[in-house]
Amino acid sequence: MxxxxxxxxxxxxxxxxxxxxxxxxxxxxxxxxxxxxxxxxxxxxPVDATRQAVDALLTDPPDAQAALQYGTTPGYLPLREALLDRFLASNPVPHPVSTRQVVVTAGSNQLLHLVAETLLNPGDIVLCAAPTYLVFLGTLNNLGARSLGVTSDQQGMIPEALEDTLQGLEKTGDLARVKAIYLVPYFDNPSGATMTAQRRAEVVRLAKRWSRGHRIHVISDCAYRELKYTGDDEPSVRCFDEEGDTVIVAGTFSKSFSPGIRVGWGILPEDLVDPVCNQKGNIDFGSPNFSQHLMAKVLELGLFExxxxxxxxxxxxxxxxxxxxxxxxxxxxxxxxxxxxxxxxxxxxxxxxxxxxxxxxxxxxxxxxxxxxxxxxxxxxxxxxxxxxxxxxxxxxxxxxxxxxxxxxxxxxxxxxxxxxxxx
Ligand SMILES: Cc1ncc(COP(=O)(O)O)c(C=O)c1O
Structure with a gap:
């Protein structure tokens, strides 16, 4: 038996x-x-673009062998450099960001998971737009964390509602459990909403103002940013983080190139890099290296845009x-x-x-x-x-x-x- x-x-x-x-x-x-x-x-x-990048990658044996080897925990440096260059080119950030702060993950879901593992104890609270990305809600459940919905409209989370929620949590003594505010500020999954620059700025301001005993981070999940069909691009939520200590940006090539290659990344506040990499080190000590070399090649050959x-x-x-x-x-x-x-x-x-x-x-x-x-x-x-x-x-x-x-x-x-x- x-x-x-x-x-x-x-x-x-x-x-x-x-x-x-x-x-x-x-x-x-x-x-x-x-x-x-x-x-x-x-x-x-992108079958042709991928074939071209793979061919180029495999042409030079030392490069090919490096791509077929394990990589490092934070990821392939040329890819991280390219990601940062691209990010800085379209987002005027008030506080410098270094390549060290870019961590490559197996899709942005892994980044979200690592950040959640790094920040949350069971019972801790993450404030989310209502509705929000259902897989992230699952991640929070998995950790025994609490997801709390904030009223949202076609421009995403409403800052006044966020403030009311924070006030309410202060009254019930739960403010100390609030660790993060989660946003999908571009073409949200599921609501399709895009946050205006003003709302982005306001949410970051509120996160900082309500960071009393500890910091409340803002997680800005930009999974759909590249898939813009009309209107202007909005600046990253990171552009409103004067001290560079509050906003975590999550990005991915899954929607804009290929989910099968599954490369995502995070741009983290400096002091979160080691704690997140410690988690990652214990999980996989580096995301699939071939995928990272491949995406670096796709960018280098100008195949992405x-x-x-x-x-x-x-x-x-x-x-x-x-x-x-x-x-x-x-x-x-x-x-x-x-x-x-x-x-x-x-x-x-x-x-x-x-x-x-x-x-x-x-x-x-x-x-x-x-x-x-x-x-x-x-x-x-x-x-x-x-x-x-x-x-x-x-x-x-x-x-x-x-x-x-x-x-x-x-x-x-x-x-x-x-x-x-x-x-x-
Ligand atoms: C809002 C949002 N964030 C993150 C992801 C994760 O994508 P990936 O892990 O493939 O990067 C998705 C996928 O559907 C998504 O909709």
């Missing part, structure tokens, strides 16, 4: 996230049009398809509204209050019956703070072709109408 094993506390905290199961079940049906997955468009992945330009054109076209289809099919339904994002991969939709989009409501199953899948908005809400809006959903336009996006929205509109008829 085998002896029972006991899961760790961390494993227990990791449980209870039904979304992957839900998606796996639904995706078992190949006819389903998934507007759920946040994947990038398979057709636009033209690719991003092509992506912008293609995703902008798909966004327009989704918005046109939304106008046509969702527009006539009462109480259904959405906002047009200026970049990214998502459109966030509000339905009438009475319609619940999650697995407890009828819509999710009816929509699957009609052949379309979406992400129920409830999964994107922090556990505390701003109430969960169960009448919301995230639609992705990155993966499907325009005809399928259109067909997906037509099916979704049918499903909503069926559910609304059933209710009346």
């Amino acid at each position: 085998s002896t029972a094993f006991r899961l760790s506390q961390r494993a227990a905290w990791a449980e209870g996230q039904p979304i992957s199961d839900l998606m796996a079940q639904a995706l078992a049906n190949p006819d389903l049009i998934s507007l759920a997955a946040g994947f990038v468009d398979q057709e636009t992945l 033209p690719h991003v330009e092509r992506l912008r054109v293609e995703y902008h076209r798909k966004l327009r398809c989704m918005l046109e289809a939304a106008d046509e099919f969702l527009g006539p339904l009462s109480g259904v509204h959405w906002a047009a994002p200026s970049g990214g991969l998502y459109v966030w939709v509000h339905l009438p209050e009475s319609v619940r989009t999650g697995p407890q409501g009828r819509l999710f199953d009816v929509a699957i019956g009609e052949g379309v899948l979406y992400v129920p908005g409830q999964f994107c809400y922090p556990r505390e703070g701003e109430p969960v809006r169960a009448n919301t959903m995230r639609l992705s336009f990155g993966v499907q072709s325009c005809p399928r996006i259109r067909a997906g929205l037509e099916s979704l509109a049918r499903a909503i109408a069926i559910v609304q008829r059933g209710e009346s």
